[in-house]
Amino acid sequence: MQVIQSVATVDASLQNEELSILSQEIFTKIDEIKELVVDETQGVASSALFALLCSVKKTNPNINIALLNQSAFRLQGIGLMSLKRG
Amino acid sequence: MNKHDRVMEIFLQECKEILEDIAPKLLNLEQTPDNKEIINDIFRGIHTLKGNANSFGFTKLGGFVHYFEDLLSIYRQEGKKLQSKEVDIFIRSFDIVELVFSYEEEGREDYPQDYHKILEEIKTSIDEENSQETHENSSVVFDEVVMESTYEHNENIDISQLLTMLQETKFEYKNQELGEKKLHIVEMHLDNDIYLRGYNHQIFFRLLSELGEILYSVYEIDENLPSLEDFNTEISYIKSLTLYFLSDKDLMDIEDVFEFIAQEHEVNIISITPKEIEQILLKTQEQISLKKATLEQEQTILTEEKRLAPQEKTKSSIRVESAKLDELFDSIGELVIAQSYISQNEQIRSLNNKELDQYVNMLGKSTRLIQNKVMGLRMIPIRDTFLKMRRVVRDVSQKTDKPIELILSGEDTEVDKTMVDKLSEPLIHLLRNSVDHGIEATKEERIAAGKEPEGNIYLSASHKGSSFVIEISDDGRGIDTQKILRKAREKGFAKEDVNYTDEEIVEFLFHAGFSTAEAITDISGRGVGLDAVKRSIEDLRGKITVETEFGVGSTFKIILPLTLAIIDGLTVRIEDETLIVPTLSVVESFSPVLEDIHHVKGDGEFINYRGEILPIVRLNKLLNLNTKIIPFAESTFICVDHERGRYILQVDELLGRQQVVIKSLGLLSNNIKEIAGVAILGTGNIALILNIEGIRDYLDLEVVR
Numbered sequence: 001m002q003v004i005q006s007v008a009t010v011d012a013s014l015q016n017e018e019l020s021i022l023s024q025e026i027f028t029k030i031d032e033i034k035e036l037v038v039d040e041t042q043g044v045a046s047s048a049l050f051a052l053l054c055s056v057k058k059t060n061p062n063i064n065i066a067l068l069n070q071s072a073f074r075l076q077g078i079g080l081m082s083l084k085r086g
Numbered sequence: 087m088n089k090h091d092r093v094m095e096i097f098l099q100e101c102k103e104i105l106e107d108i109a110p111k112l113l114n115l116e117q118t119p120d121n122k123e124i125i126n127d128i129f130r131g132i133h134t135l136k137g138n139a140n141s142f143g144f145t146k147l148g149g150f151v152h153y154f155e156d157l158l159s160i161y162r163q164e165g166k167k168l169q170s171k172e173v174d175i176f177i178r179s180f181d182i183v184e185l186v187f188s189y190e191e192e193g194r195e196d197y198p199q200d201y202h203k204i205l206e207e208i209k210t211s212i213d214e215e216n217s218q219e220t221h222e223n224s225s226v227v228f229d230e231v232v233m234e235s236t237y238e239h240n241e242n243i244d245i246s247q248l249l250t251m252l253q254e255t256k257f258e259y260k261n262q263e264l265g266e267k268k269l270h271i272v273e274m275h276l277d278n279d280i281y282l283r284g285y286n287h288q289i290f291f292r293l294l295s296e297l298g299e300i301l302y303s304v305y306e307i308d309e310n311l312p313s314l315e316d317f318n319t320e321i322s323y324i325k326s327l328t329l330y331f332l333s334d335k336d337l338m339d340i341e342d343v344f345e346f347i348a349q350e351h352e353v354n355i356i357s358i359t360p361k362e363i364e365q366i367l368l369k370t371q372e373q374i375s376l377k378k379a380t381l382e383q384e385q386t387i388l389t390e391e392k393r394l395a396p397q398e399k400t401k402s403s404i405r406v407e408s409a410k411l412d413e414l415f416d417s418i419g420e421l422v423i424a425q426s427y428i429s430q431n432e433q434i435r436s437l438n439n440k441e442l443d444q445y446v447n448m449l450g451k452s453t454r455l456i457q458n459k460v461m462g463l464r465m466i467p468i469r470d471t472f473l474k475m476r477r478v479v480r481d482v483s484q485k486t487d488k489p490i491e492l493i494l495s496g497e498d499t500e501v502d503k504t505m506v507d508k509l510s511e512p513l514i515h516l517l518r519n520s521v522d523h524g525i526e527a528t529k530e531e532r533i534a535a536g537k538e539p540e541g542n543i544y545l546s547a548s549h550k551g552s553s554f555v556i557e558i559s560d561d562g563r564g565i566d567t568q569k570i571l572r573k574a575r576e577k578g579f580a581k582e583d584v585n586y587t588d589e590e591i592v593e594f595l596f597h598a599g600f601s602t603a604e605a606i607t608d609i610s611g612r613g614v615g616l617d618a619v620k621r622s623i624e625d626l627r628g629k630i631t632v633e634t635e636f637g638v639g640s641t642f643k644i645i646l647p648l649t650l651a652i653i654d655g656l657t658v659r660i661e662d663e664t665l666i667v668p669t670l671s672v673v674e675s676f677s678p679v680l681e682d683i684h685h686v687k688g689d690g691e692f693i694n695y696r697g698e699i700l701p702i703v704r705l706n707k708l709l710n711l712n713t714k715i716i717p718f719a720e721s722t723f724i725c726v727d728h729e730r731g732r733y734i735l736q737v738d739e740l741l742g743r744q745q746v747v748i749k750s751l752g753l754l755s756n757n758i759k760e761i762a763g764v765a766i767l768g769t770g771n772i773a774l775i776l777n778i779e780g781i782r783d784y785l786d787l788e789v790v791r
Contacts, residue, residue, distance in 0.1 A: 016281055020319040027314040047287045050305050051323035059313040072254040072302070078291060080255055084306040 006034035013042035043077035110473030119168035298333025419747030469497035496547035524562035
């Protein structure tokens with residue numbers, strides 16, 4: 001994960017195991033990150049990413065995650081999708 | 087009249103009242119678009135109109151107001167802000183409603199011009215608003231309905247999600263090229279250990295892509311999702327995945343893709359044709375409309391109850407046909423005559439019975455009380471008529487591109503309802519004239535004249551003495567009397583060799599066929615109008631006058647009696663004739679002092695009345711009752727008040743005062759301007775009622791001669 005000027009960019013092609021590390025990394029920088037951007041140019045490898053994004057938002061609602069602000073969004077390899085949060 | 091006709095009459099009357107009620111509110115809305123109370127009022131009126139129209143098979147009206155109501159209902163919602171564009175649609179829609187109502191009333195088969203055009207505008211506005219509403223997904227009604235909706239094959243389709251999918255993907259289910267393709271909705275309920283068992287959504291996506299097109303997918307995240315601290319990537323927090331998949335393959339082929347996961351998880355696949363999508367949507371739309379209507383009805387009832395609740399404590403009202411009111415009024419007239427007959431009956435008087443006299447007095451008081459009350463029933467404020475005029479000025483102002491403010495005053499002044507009904511047309515005409523001819527053509531012209539760019543028109547009502555006075559003033563360019571005179575001479579109304587005063591010149595405006603307008607427009611300038619205005623006012627036993635100052639503005643003043651039916655009168659005698667002078671015009675009666683009377687050769691007789699020189703009218707001469715010259719010393723003088731100046735009536739004797747019911751002389755009195763009508767006295771005799779206005783006209787003409 002890259003964090004440049006409080007903007008964290010995460011790679012959507014990470015597998016589950018890598019996502020686990022990522023989640024810890026984000027957690028340690030949770031107060032530093034202002035915005036989280038998903039790089040999906042390589043496709044989405046695991047649907048666990050979606051839950052992770054929601055968890056980030058739950059942990060720090062001030063973090064801006066553009067994907068979660070949209071009713072639907074298009075991702076490489078998945079197409080048009082939406083997240084329905086309980 | 088059969089029952090249906092009676093009901094129809096009530097319906098038509100109610101519709102007219104609703105329309106009259108809505109018209110001024112729309113203009114208020116233009117000024118205060120945020121006022122939800124006004125929108126609610128208009129909505130309620132249109133809602134009732136719709137119900138009535140449909141009940142009576144007025145399909146053109148019903149069809150139109152149905153959509154108009156839908157549009158209004160959108161703006162009843164809190165947070166929905168009205169812009170001037172929407173208010174303009176409301177106003178133009180209302181115009182169509184009024185027109186189509188008159189078409190229905192006349193039984194016309196055709197549609198008013200612009201009916202379909204405005205209807206389309208309304209529908210477009212509704213569609214635009216609804217699409218926003220769907221996008222915002224904020225409608226409670228919508229959510230409730232889609233939650234309750236089920237597909238007719240008893241298969242649970244999440245209608246809300248389906249609609250969102252259609253909205254997001256712009257999927258054209260009506261596209262003919264879809265052929266045999268079906269929409270497959272695959273819903274997978276997933277356990278939280280699927281990652282441990284090798285689940286990978288990419289497998290499904292790849293396999294499905296070979297069979298068709300994945301339009302949309304929805305991942306449902308567990309509501310018990312932990313925060314990052316406890317987040318575990320081995321656990322799936324995705325409760326379900328729904329795929330919207332378009333394919334022409336058999337259902338079995340699609341089921342095969344999910345075969346391995348279906349062994350341990352719940353997988354539902356619903357296949358629907360594009361036609362079925364359309365049916366679902368239609369059904370849903372119906373349910374939404376039904377639900378909305380029910381909710382609105384409930385809301386309307388609640389609001390109505392709320393609105394009425396506090397008023398019920400203070401006053402209640404019932405609807406009475408105006409014809410019944412007229413009958414009651416006539417009956418009261420007869421009662422007044424009967425009471426007068428009893429109180430003046432010589433036989434009763436000669437009994438000298440104090441108790442009987444007391445009862446007769448009581449009867450007189452009660453009769454007067456009832457009469458006043460019934461009179462009051464006919465008196466209504468001029469407010470509604472005035473508010474209608476705001477619309478007139480608004481429209482003409484827009485057409486002529488002249489910014490104008492109409493300033494109203496005295497809207498609560500009461501006048502006989504019969505007169506109110508007949509005042510609209512003359513007022514419309516005068517106001518249109520004020521805008522079209524009175525106010526300067528351009529802002530620049532006004533600024534150059536040292537005025538504000540915006541023109542002002544003042545419409546006021548007031549009671550003055552026995553009269554009801556309406557004034558229409560403008561701060562425009564005033565009347566160019568020289569131009570009027572030239573035109574009057576061209577048309578042969580004025581003589582070339584006569585010098586006319588400004589007042590006389592302005593009078594030419596009221597000649598039939600007179601117009602100074604350079605061009606004929608649909609607003610004015612046809613040369614018909616002011617003469618018709620004058621006739622209408624005279625029919626109401628009124629008078630119209632004009633005051634104007636070139637470059638400053640003009641004032642048209644309409645002077646009318648307060649009521650057309652009963653007057654309080656002073657009974658007077660001339661020889662053997664009994665006459666009635668309307669009491670409200672009487673200043674006082676007195677015996678003249680001969681030194682105060684002056685004769686001016688050719689100009690008549692005058693009296694110095696408290697420092698004011700007033701003309702004397704010998705009524706016996708005016709009415710051709712006899713040719714005798716009655717000495718002033720043997721007369722009684724009555725000073726009467728009039729807008730154009732007081733004058734003195736000479737009579738033989740003052741008999742008394744009584745309320746009389748005015749009976750028309752019909753065609754007989756058309757050419758006798760000095761007589762307003764007749765009254766049947768208590769004695770059974772007939773008395774002529776003097777027309778104070780007509781006598782003043784006679785005096786003015788005498789001066790001219």
